[in-house]
Amino acid sequence: xxxxxxxxxxxxxxxxxxxxxxxxxxxxxxxxxxxxxxxxxxxxxxxxxxxxxxxxxxxxxxxxxxxxxxxxxxxxxxxxxxxxxxxxxxxxxxxxxxxxxxxxxxxxxxxxxxxxxxxxxxxxxxxxxxxxxxxxxxxxxxxxxxxxxxxxxxxxxxxxxxxxxxxxxxxxxxxxxxxxxxxxxxxxxxxxxxxxxxxxxxxxxxxxxxxxxxxxxxx
Ligand code: ADP
Numbered sequence: 751x752x753x754x755x756x757x758x759x760x761x762x763x764x765x766x767x768x769x770x771x772x773x774x775x776x777x778x779x780x781x782x783x784x785x786x787x788x789x790x791x792x793x794x795x796x797x798x799x800x801x802x803x804x805x806x807x808x809x810x811x812x813x814x815x816x817x818x819x820x821x822x823x824x825x826x827x828x829x830x831x832x833x834x835x836x837x838x839x840x841x842x843x844x845x846x847x848x849x850x851x852x853x854x855x856x857x858x859x860x861x862x863x864x865x866x867x868x869x870x871x872x873x874x875x876x877x878x879x880x881x882x883x884x885x886x887x888x889x890x891x892x893x894x895x896x897x898x899x900x901x902x903x904x905x906x907x908x909x910x911x912x913x914x915x916x917x918x919x920x921x922x923x924x925x926x927x928x929x930x931x932x933x934x935x936x937x938x939x940x941x942x943x944x945x946x947x948x949x950x951x952x953x954x955x956x957x958x959x960x961x962x963x964x965x966x967x968x969x
Contacts, residue, residue, distance in 0.1 A: 765824030915942035925956025
C-alpha cells in the first residue's frame with residue numbers, strides 16, 4: 751500500500767483516534783488543533799502536530815496543506831469553525847476532503863461546500879450499537895443497498911459442528927454464506943461440506959428480510 755499524507759484538523763476524540771489509526775496503518779499525519787495542550791499530547795504520536803487556527807487561510811497555506819493527499823476536518827462542536835475550515839481547505843485545493851458532521855444540516859452545508867465525504871460518527875455508531883443490541887451475535891454489517899446487507903455473525907455454541915449443508919441458509923431463507931472466518935484462516939465461498947465451530951464468524955449476504963429470518967430462526 752502506498753504511504754499517504756493526511757492532514758487532520760481537530761484532535762478531539764474523533765480526530766485523535768482517526769490520526770492514531772492512520773499512523774498505525776503506516777501513513778503520515780499532520781495534526782492541527784488550536785488547543786496547545788491537545789497538540790502536545792499528540793506530538794510524539796503523529797508525524798507532525800501543530801498549534802494553529804485552521805480557519806486562517808494564510809496559516810494553512812504556510813503549512814503546505816494543498817500538497818496533502820487528504821484532509822479530514824474533525825471539528826464537531828464548533829460548527830462555524832468546521833464550515834470555515836472546509837472553505838479554506840477547499841480553496842487551497844486539497845485532493846480529497848472528508849469532514850465530520852454532527853447533524854444532517856451541518857452535513858448538508860459541508861456537502862454544498864464541496865466536501866467529498868461527510869461522516870456522522872455519533873449517528874452511525876448509534877445505529878450500529880442498536881443493531882448489535884437487537885442481534886447479540888451480530889459483529890458487524892454493511893448495507894450495500896436499501897435492501898441488501900452483508901453481516902458478520904458469530905457462530906453460537908449450539909451450532910458447533912454443523913455443516914453449511916445442514917444450515918442451508920440459501921435453500922431455507924435465500925441468503926448465502928460467502929465466507930467463514932476461523933482462527934485457522936478464512937474460507938471464501940464455503941462449500942456444502944464446510945463445518946462451522948463456536949467462535950467462527952459467518953459472513954452472510956442477502957436481503958434484510960432473508961437475513962432477519964436466518965438470524966431469528968437459526969442463530
Ligand atoms: P470530538 O467530539 O471528536 O472530541 P470536538 O468538536 O469536541 O470533537 O473537538 C474538536 C477539536 O477541534 C478540539 O480539540 C478543538 O480544539 C479543535 N478545534 C476547534 N476549532 C478549531 C479551529 N478553528 N482550528 C483548529 N482546531 C480547532
